[in-house]
Structure formats: C-alpha cells, structure tokens
Amino acid sequence: MDEESLTSFMAITGADGATAQQYLEVTNWNMEEAVNLFMETGGSGTSFPSSGGNAGAAAANNSSTFDPYGGQQNVRAPDPSKRQRLVGGDADVPFPAQFFGRNSSNRFANMPNNPNGLFQRNFAEESIASLNAHLGRQDSDRRDPQSLSQLFQPPVGLIFHGSLSEARSFAKQESKWLLVNIQDETVFASLRLNRDTWSDDLVQNLVSSSFVFWQSNVKSDQGKKFCALYQIDPDVVPVTCIIDPRTGQKLVQWHDFIEKQEMAEKLSDFCCLNPLGAPTAPPPAPVPAPRERTEDEELAAAIAASLERDDDDDGYVEEMEDDDDEEIAEEKPEVFVPLPDEPADGPTVTRVQIRTTAGTRLVRRFYKGDSVSVLWQLVRQEIPEARSRPFELRTSFPPAAVPLTDQTLSDAKLENASLMMQWKPTKTCTNDFV
Numbered sequence: 001m002d003e004e005s006l007t008s009f010m011a012i013t014g015a016d017g018a019t020a021q022q023y024l025e026v027t028n029w030n031m032e033e034a035v036n037l038f039m040e041t042g043g044s045g046t047s048f049p050s051s052g053g054n055a056g057a058a059a060a061n062n063s064s065t066f067d068p069y070g071g072q073q074n075v076r077a078p079d080p081s082k083r084q085r086l087v088g089g090d091a092d093v094p095f096p097a098q099f100f101g102r103n104s105s106n107r108f109a110n111m112p113n114n115p116n117g118l119f120q121r122n123f124a125e126e127s128i129a130s131l132n133a134h135l136g137r138q139d140s141d142r143r144d145p146q147s148l149s150q151l152f153q154p155p156v157g158l159i160f161h162g163s164l165s166e167a168r169s170f171a172k173q174e175s176k177w178l179l180v181n182i183q184d185e186t187v188f189a190s191l192r193l194n195r196d197t198w199s200d201d202l203v204q205n206l207v208s209s210s211f212v213f214w215q216s217n218v219k220s221d222q223g224k225k226f227c228a229l230y231q232i233d234p235d236v237v238p239v240t241c242i243i244d245p246r247t248g249q250k251l252v253q254w255h256d257f258i259e260k261q262e263m264a265e266k267l268s269d270f271c272c273l274n275p276l277g278a279p280t281a282p283p284p285a286p287v288p289a290p291r292e293r294t295e296d297e298e299l300a301a302a303i304a305a306s307l308e309r310d311d312d313d314d315g316y317v318e319e320m321e322d323d324d325d326e327e328i329a330e331e332k333p334e335v336f337v338p339l340p341d342e343p344a345d346g347p348t349v350t351r352v353q354i355r356t357t358a359g360t361r362l363v364r365r366f367y368k369g370d371s372v373s374v375l376w377q378l379v380r381q382e383i384p385e386a387r388s389r390p391f392e393l394r395t396s397f398p399p400a401a402v403p404l405t406d407q408t409l410s411d412a413k414l415e416n417a418s419l420m421m422q423w424k425p426t427k428t429c430t431n432d433f434v
Contacts, residue, residue: 171212268396
C-alpha cells in the first residue's frame with residue numbers, strides 16, 4: 001500500500017480511507033486514473049475488485065462469458081446516467097482552455113491538501129483573472145470604464161441653450177458670428193466631432209471668443225426647422241455652418257467630420273477675413289439743396305475765388321512737391337535680404353507656419369532668438385510680389401495684426417505660431433485742379 005498516494009487521493013477528492021484505497025487498487029495505484037475514475041463515477045462507492053491481480057482475474061472471468069459463436073452471455077445492465085454540478089455559479093461563464101483542455105487530468109496536479117478545496121474555489125474569478133493577465137489588462141482599467149455617454153457627450157459649457165432665433169439675437173447683441181452644428185447621434189462622425197473636435201481647448205477658445213455656438217439634433221423640431229430653412233439634406237449630417245446674425249445669411253457650410261486642427265484653421269481664417277465687430281461708417285449727412293444766386297452774387301464769388309487762387313498758388317505748389325517726396329519715400333521698396341539656411345530641430349528652434357493669400361502655406365524653422373522681421377523676410381523670399389507690395393501678418397487666435405518690431409520670436413510669443421498673410425489696401429490719391 002502506498003500511503004502517500006492514499007493521502008493525496010483523500011486530500012483531492014475528500015473521500016474516506018476505504019473508498020480511496022478501493023479506487024487506487026482498481027487503477028493499480030495510478031493517482032491520475034484513480035482521481036478521474038472517482039470524478040466520473042461521482043464517488044458513488046461502486047464495488048471494485050480489491051487488487052490489480054483480482055481485477056485481471058475478473059476481466060478474464062468477464063471475457064469468458066463472451067461466446068464468439070453465440071454472442072454475449074450474462075451481460076449486466078448499464079449503470080444509470082447521472083448529472084451532477086461540481087462547481088457552482090453561472091453556467092454561461094466561459095472558461096479558458098487551461099482549465100478544461102484536452103489534458104484535463106493535469107488540472108488536479110497542483111491542488112492544495114484541503115479536502116474541501118476543490119469545491120471552495122471560484123473558477124469564474126480565476127478564469128477572468130487569467131484572461132486579463134493574458135491580454136495584459138490591469139484590474140484598475142476594468143473597475144472604472146468610461147461610459148459612451150461621457151466619451152461622446154456634447155460640449156455643454158460651449159453650447160448656447162435656447163432656440164435658433166434666441167441664439168441669433170444673442171450673437172447679434174454680442175457682435176459675434178453664429179456657429180451652428182447639426183448632428184445625428186446615430187452617425188459616428190457626429191460623435192467624433194463631440195469627442196475629438198469640440199472638446200479641444202484651442203477650438204473652444206476660438207469659438208467662445210468669436211462665435212455663439214448652437215448645436216441641435218437633426219431629428220428634433222429645431223433641427224428640422226434649420227434644415228428646411230437653409231435647404232440642408234438631413235442625410236449629409238453632421239453639418240457645420242456659420243450664419244451672419246444680422247441678416248441670417250449662411251456664409252459657410254462644412255460637411256462630415258473635421259479634425260480639430262483643421263477646424264481651428266478654418267475658424268481662425270474666417271475670423272481674420274471677416275471681422276464682425278468692426279465699426280460701420282456713419283451715414284453721410286444730407287446735402288442741402290443749392291440756393292439759386294443772382295448774377296451779381298455769382299460775379300462777386302468768381303472774382304473772390306480768382307484772387308484767392310492767385311495768392312495761394314505758390315504755397316500750393318510747394319505743398320504738392322513735399323507730398324510727392326513723402327509718397328516716393330513711402331513707396332520705395334525695402335531691400336530684399338535672403339534668409340540664412342534653415343536650422344535643424346533643437347531646444348532653441350521653433351516652427352512657424354504662414355498661410356498666404358493664395359491659400360498655400362509657408363512652413364519654416366527659426367531660432368527663438370531671431371527677430372520678428374525674419375517672418376517678413378520669409379514672405380518676401382517665397383512671394384516675389386511681396387517685395388514691392390505692402391502686406392501684414394495676423395495671428396489666428398486671437399485675431400490681431402503682428403507688429404513689425406525688433407522683438408525676438410520668443411518675446412513676441414510667436415513660438416509655433418500659425419499666422420495669416422494679407423495684402424494691405426493701396427492708397428489712392430486724387431488731385432482736383434480748378
């Protein structure tokens with residue numbers, strides 16, 4: 001008798017000594033076969049031969065009952081089938097292959113010496129933990145998952161809460177453009193706009209400074225009204241529009257998902273080209289109707305004008321000459337100086353992007369200690385027309401002109417800046433001679 005095998009069998013199966021010895025003797029003291037046999041029979045205590053030799057004799061006796069010419073004789077009836085649950089819990093929980101593989105007998109090799117250990121283990125938790133370890137996931141990632149509603153929620157702090165007419169009135173009052181976004185929650189591009197674009201800090205700063213943002217669902221009453229008013233096909237949502245709050249005219253319309261960087265460029269370019277808050281010129285005062293003068297009054301006025309013109313001819317000519325000299329000095333083009341070689345990337349180097357009037361982009365690296373004037377040199381180097389035509393550079397956010405000073409790019413806060421080039425309006429001078 002193998003005492004170690006007997007003790008291990010009792011620890012694994014929880015059977016008593018007699019039953020353990022019975023199963024071990026049937027399997028010729030093979031531990032794995034004895035445990036498998038015990039699990040298959042459910043430990044019902046079916047009588048077995050007491051030893052391996054007796055088992056062989058019993059097998060010989062059973063074989064003698066087989067008649068090769070007449071078939072089987074004295075064959076006992078099959079044992080009734082039994083169904084028992086070994087492990088409690090949800091039957092639908094999938095178990096990994098390492099628990100129930102082809103070599104299922106190996107799963108009993110490392111069990112603790114506890115008679116009740118098999119039935120006290122939670123195989124569901126062990127299988128989930130094993131799968132998580134296999135996929136490299138941490139438990140903390142599973143405890144606090146981010147829900148879809150939080151991931152794709154609209155920018156509540158940015159949206160104007162009210163009707164379309166109220167948003168338009170508020171935008172007109174604040175001297176801002178009306179930015180409208182029509183979405184469909186069943187279209188993933190709409191959800192991406194909320195998650196990636198409208199949640200970006202730069203986009204939110206641009207929108208809050210120059211726009212009143214109004215968002216609506218295409219299936220809502222307000223969304224249907226907007227689509228009908230501006231002839232927008234509901235099947236092409238999401239749609240982003242810019243509305244003039246003063247006239248209600250739709251100025252810009254974009255479809256589908258727009259990346260946050262592209263959206264920031266579109267909004268900043270629109271604000272630079274369309275300043276809504278610029279003061280309008282006052283209407284001209286009405287000109288009174290001329291009064292008919294007599295012949296004597298007209299003759300006296302003509303004589304007075306002739307005398308005054310003769311006295312002022314010399315001063316007028318000198319003034320015109322001075323003005324011409326000043327205009328020539330102003331219109332004299334600056335000397336073009338080509339830029340040095342572009343520096344390589346490094347901690348003292350920054351990158352500046354300039355969008356030209358033709359829609360192209362000039363991208364170049366500069367030293368942070370370079371003067372702001374190198375930006376004008378870059379434009380004149382790449383655009384020959386700019387060498388003789390005045391232009392200005394403007395920042396995207398906030399929209400403002402960049403002064404041409406001796407400051408460095410770092411001091412002027414133009415590191416990694418995105419600028420826009422604009423031609424200055426040309427001055428037209430008219431001289432009226434009498």
